[in-house]
Amino acid sequence: xxxxxxxxxxxxxxxxxxxxxxxxxxxxxxxxxxxxxxxxxxxxxxxxxxxxxxxxxxxxxxxxxxxxxxxxxxxxxxxxxxxxxxxxxxxxxxxxxxxxxxxxxxxxxxxxxxxxxxxxxxxxxxxxxxxxxxxxxxxxxxxxxxxxxxxxxxxxxxxxxxxxxxxxxxxxxxxxxxxxxxxxxxxxxxxxxxxxxxxxxxxxxxxxxxxxxxxxxxxxxxxxxxxxxxxxxxxxxxxxxxxxxxxxxxxxxxxxxxxxxxxxxxxxxxxxxxxxxxxxxxxxxxxxxxxxxxxxxxxxxxxxxxxxxxxxxxxxxxxxxxxxxxxxxxxxxxxxxxxxxxxxxxxxxxxxxxxxxxxxxxxxxxxxxxxxxxxxxxxxxxxxxxxxxxxxxxxxxxxxxxxxxxxxxxxxxxxxxxxxxxxxxxxx
Amino acid sequence: xxxxxxxxxxxxxxxxxxxxxxxxxxxxxxxxxxxxxxxxxxxxxxxxxxxxxxxxxxxxxxxxxxxxxxxxxxxxxxxxxxxxxxxxxxxxxxxxxxxxxxxxxxxxxxxxxxxxxxxxxxxxxxxxxxxxxxxxxxxxxxxxxxxxxxxxxxxxxxxxxxxxxxxxxxxxxxxxxxxxxxxxxxxxxxxxxxxxxxxxxxxxxxxxxxxxxxxxxxxxxxxxxxxxxxxxxxxxxxxxxxxxxxxxxxxxxxxxxxxxxxxxxxxxxxxxxxxxxxxxxxxxxxxxxxxxxxxxxxxxxxxxxxxxxxxxxxxxxxxxxxxxxxxxxxxxxxxxxxxxxxxxxxxxxxxxxxxxxxxxxxxxxxxxxxxxxxxxxxxxxxxxxxxxxxxxxxxxxxxxxxxxxxxxxxxxxxxxxxxxxxxxxxxxxxx
Numbered sequence: 001x002x003x004x005x006x007x008x009x010x011x012x013x014x015x016x017x018x019x020x021x022x023x024x025x026x027x028x029x030x031x032x033x034x035x036x037x038x039x040x041x042x043x044x045x046x047x048x049x050x051x052x053x054x055x056x057x058x059x060x061x062x063x064x065x066x067x068x069x070x071x072x073x074x075x076x077x078x079x080x081x082x083x084x085x086x087x088x089x090x091x092x093x094x095x096x097x098x099x100x101x102x103x104x105x106x107x108x109x110x111x112x113x114x115x116x117x118x119x120x121x122x123x124x125x126x127x128x129x130x131x132x133x134x135x136x137x138x139x140x141x142x143x144x145x146x147x148x149x150x151x152x153x154x155x156x157x158x159x160x161x162x163x164x165x166x167x168x169x170x171x172x173x174x175x176x177x178x179x180x181x182x183x184x185x186x187x188x189x190x191x192x193x194x195x196x197x198x199x200x201x202x203x204x205x206x207x208x209x210x211x212x213x214x215x216x217x218x219x220x221x222x223x224x225x226x227x228x229x230x231x232x233x234x235x236x237x238x239x240x241x242x243x244x245x246x247x248x249x250x251x252x253x254x255x256x257x258x259x260x261x262x263x264x265x266x267x268x269x270x271x272x273x274x275x276x277x278x279x280x281x282x283x284x285x286x287x288x289x290x291x292x293x294x295x296x297x298x299x300x301x302x303x304x305x306x307x308x309x310x311x312x313x314x315x316x317x318x319x320x321x322x323x324x325x326x327x328x329x330x331x332x333x334x335x336x337x338x339x340x341x342x343x344x345x346x347x348x349x350x351x352x353x354x355x356x357x358x359x360x361x362x363x364x365x366x367x368x369x370x371x372x373x374x375x376x377x378x379x380x381x382x383x384x385x386x387x388x389x390x391x392x393x394x395x396x397x398x399x400x401x402x403x404x405x406x407x408x409x410x411x412x413x414x415x416x417x418x419x420x421x422x423x424x425x426x427x428x
Numbered sequence: 429x430x431x432x433x434x435x436x437x438x439x440x441x442x443x444x445x446x447x448x449x450x451x452x453x454x455x456x457x458x459x460x461x462x463x464x465x466x467x468x469x470x471x472x473x474x475x476x477x478x479x480x481x482x483x484x485x486x487x488x489x490x491x492x493x494x495x496x497x498x499x500x501x502x503x504x505x506x507x508x509x510x511x512x513x514x515x516x517x518x519x520x521x522x523x524x525x526x527x528x529x530x531x532x533x534x535x536x537x538x539x540x541x542x543x544x545x546x547x548x549x550x551x552x553x554x555x556x557x558x559x560x561x562x563x564x565x566x567x568x569x570x571x572x573x574x575x576x577x578x579x580x581x582x583x584x585x586x587x588x589x590x591x592x593x594x595x596x597x598x599x600x601x602x603x604x605x606x607x608x609x610x611x612x613x614x615x616x617x618x619x620x621x622x623x624x625x626x627x628x629x630x631x632x633x634x635x636x637x638x639x640x641x642x643x644x645x646x647x648x649x650x651x652x653x654x655x656x657x658x659x660x661x662x663x664x665x666x667x668x669x670x671x672x673x674x675x676x677x678x679x680x681x682x683x684x685x686x687x688x689x690x691x692x693x694x695x696x697x698x699x700x701x702x703x704x705x706x707x708x709x710x711x712x713x714x715x716x717x718x719x720x721x722x723x724x725x726x727x728x729x730x731x732x733x734x735x736x737x738x739x740x741x742x743x744x745x746x747x748x749x750x751x752x753x754x755x756x757x758x759x760x761x762x763x764x765x766x767x768x769x770x771x772x773x774x775x776x777x778x779x780x781x782x783x784x785x786x787x788x789x790x791x792x793x794x795x796x797x798x799x800x801x802x803x804x805x806x807x808x809x810x811x812x813x814x815x816x817x818x819x820x821x822x823x824x825x826x827x828x829x830x831x832x833x834x835x836x837x838x839x840x841x842x843x844x845x846x847x848x849x850x851x852x853x854x855x856x857x858x859x
Contacts, residue, residue, distance in 0.1 A: 006455050006524060006526075010455070033453070035453050036793075036796075036797065037793040037796075038790070038793050038794055038797065040797075076715075076725065077716065077721065077725070080713065080715035080716045081716040081783075083713065083716075084700070084712055084713055084714070084715065084716040084717075084783070084787065085716070085783045085786060085787075086786055086790065087701075087712055087786050087787040087788075087789060087790020087791060087793075088712070088790065089711065089712050089713055090713075091713070104794065105790070106789075106790050106793055132727075133724075133725075133727050136727065136730070136752050136753075136754065137724075137730040137731075137752070139752075139753060140671055140730040140750060140751075140752055140753060141730070143669075143670040143671050143753070144669070144670075144671050144750070146670070147567070147668065147669040147670065147671075148565075149565055250668075251668050252667060252668045253565050254561035254562075254564045254565060255558065255561040255562045255564070255565050285499065285502050286495060286498035286499045286502045287486070287494075287495070287498050293495075296555055297494075297495075297551070298551070299551075300550070300551035300552070300553070300554035300555050300558075301554070301558070302555070302558050303555055303556070303558040303559035303562055304562075323558065323561075323562045324558065325554075325557070325558055325561060355499060355502070355503050358503045358504070358505065359502050359503055359504070359505050360505065361505060362503070362504045362505020362506060362523070362524050362527075363505035363506075364505065365454055365455060365456055365505075365524065366456055366505055366506060366507070366522060366523070366524070368454070369454055369456060369522070369798040369799050369800065370797050370798035371797055372797075373798075
């Protein structure tokens with residue numbers, strides 16, 4: 001059944017997405033939005049907390065933050081006055097695998113902002129005073145996190161679920177590991193890993209794609225550090241073999257956060273698309289799917305209760321999560337498990353599948369209504385090595401999924417004897 | 429507003445105001461219905477009514493169950509939600525243009541036919557209490573609530589939109605339904621559509637959906653504005669969190685007061701510009717702002733940001749700070765005093781004013797970045813002024829002089845008329 005409400009040819013594809021590879025190893029993608037007076041860009045360099053030295057977790061994240069504290073040409077105040085004076089934004093952060101940057105400006109300011117981005121990435125000055133300041137700020141953030149039930153439940157989940165794998169550690173590290181990091185460590189990290197090889201940048205907005213590419217080349221072609229090293233490969237992850245449960249006690253909190261999770265397929269694989277439709281039925285569609293219907297709508301146990309299928313390079317997870325009154329924690333877990341049992345015991349209905357398929361198809365043009373949405377799409381195409389016609393091909397992929405496919409995937413990934421369950425809040 | 433048609437405004441015979449703006453860049457449309465009711469219209473003992481009514485609007489009507497409405501919008505790939513503020517309540521859907529009729533029929537239906545089933549009311553009571561409990565986990569919410577209450581002695585802006593726990597436990601189905609039937613009237617609402625549609629077709633559809641709804645003028649609870657904070661006041665909140673937080677609130681003028689535009693530039697210079705972008709990519713940083721420089725860059729605080737909202741009655745401009753552990757809240761507050769004192773004693777430079785203006789122009793451009801934002805702006809400004817407030821925004825800022833900035837700053841940022849709130853760790857506070 002063709003349930004599309006739009007012409008797939010109107011979606012971005014190989015005939016209107018611009019992609020160019022440069023000799024220094026970087027790649028640019030662009031999609032014009034001529035009505036926009038602004039330009040949004042987003043990109044990454046292929047190094048993140050995976051390259052943190054032992055005992056210095058958080059180094060890549062602190063390094064990314066330090067890139068915004070001054071360059072060899074502009075000290076902190078001057079740099080940010082230049083960016084903010086033209087109403088632009090420019091930020092750099094770090095994930096497990098990447099150093100991520102994004103920015104937005106009026107189109108006439110793009111040359112200035114790209115020039116500053118290059119300075120920040122290639123010629124940071126790593127000022128000692130800002131290093132100390134950021135470490136102090138992190139010390140405060142760690143203390144705040146200890147009282148944050150959502151954050152603590154999430155960290156406990158990652159720690160249990162990814163036991164021994166780098167994804168089990170938060171990107172920003174821990175108070176004791178950040179304390180071990182020295183300024184020289186950041187400089188060494190920068191010299192070793194930062195460079196254009198593997199860099200990806202995507203533009204969307206009121207600029208001509210080829211002109212954006214020319215501008216990028218003009219500004220970034222001179223960046224050729226002699227010894228840029230590649231990040232090590234992601235280690236193999238071993239799934240857990242039994243149900244693991246942990247509760248983090250945090251006094252005087254009126255809400256408890258709970259996460260129940262299992263393993264997930266490789267992002268953007270055939271199974272991923274099947275699970276994605278299944279996830280929508282489980283905890284997304286309408287008012288948070290079956291989970292929301294049971295936990296919130298029928299039982300009134302939570303303000304939110306939903307599911308999420310995560311995607312990324314390497315291992316990922318499929319989660320159900322909720323925020324509940326501490327007295328309702330066990331009741332909510334029981335309700336969620338009941339829905340999971342139903343999910344793996346019987347096929348979803350044809351109506352449910354039709355609903356979520358139509359939703360997934362209808363969402364395609366809507367997800368592209370902003371420059372940021374388009375740039376995120378372009379980055380995904382490159383990161384997951386997808387065809388430029390991915391969006392146009394996706395409807396046929398979704399339309400081929402059956403209720404049996406979803407049941408098979410549900411049974412493969414949701415083993416109710418091998419769940420990871422974490423919660424944080426009032427003492428149990 | 430590049431490449432977009434000018435909006436078209438008209439009023440139906442029942443008083444419902446309509447705003448239409450054609451944007452042909454994508455086959456989607458964003459539909460908003462705004463009601464001129466929020467926590468500002470609530471009386472003591474009945475706080476949280478407007479927000480709870482908003483929740484009940486997703487629970488079904490005589491013609492559709494709540495699930496049918498939610499599922500039907502979801503099926504299109506669109507998204508829908510609602511927002512309750514002190515001044516207004518808004519419902520919106522962004523969805524493929526082809527599905528617009530569905531959204532309009534739902535909105536017309538729940539303008540008049542919502543059921544407020546007693547069992548659903550009780551289920552939603554626990555959901556909203558849970559929403560409030562989630563907020564209470566955050567020390568900054570607790571501090572903000574205390575500062576709000578101290579900033580207004582009588583005016584309902586002192587109340588959290590969610591309502592107090594006490595009131596949430598005692599409100600009845602009759603309270604909710606009465607509030608709904610009083611305020612959800614065509615003449616108290618505005619329908620705004622932005623996106624790809626045919627104007628003639630949409631006019632016919634809008635009339636068909638909404639014009640037959642009868643209208644009764646609401647009986648309004650209109651509070652008396654509090655034009656100033658009577659005196660300097662300090663509030664302390666204690667709890668288990670180890671970090672110290674500060675929130676300082678000064679009075680701000682109502683949004684359609686000419687002084688509001690000078691205040692907008694003051695905010696931009698002191699704490700960075702507030703984003704005009706409700707949805708989509710974010711705003712401009714604040715690292716070049718005075719408070720950031722003097723509090724964060726100088727290593728007294730971990731973060732500092734300001735907030736100024738457009739409101740019907742005089743509201744507050746607030747500065748929120750997370751203290752570093754090696755500096756006491758009093759040290760930080762003393763530095764805030766120095767920054768404000770200096771600002772009140774010198775004229776803003778031409779350069780600083782030009783920067784604030786450029787930031788406003790950029791924010792204005794970002795605000796038209798997507799269709800949902802454009803539909804938002806069609807209606808938002810009508811809550812406190814009219815659409816020209818938005819379209820003339822940059823021009824009004826350009827008219828502000830350095831003398832205006834100094835005059836407005838001296839009037840509103842007086843340290844003798846502000847509320848200072850501090851959240852401390854209980855054990856540390858008690859020695």
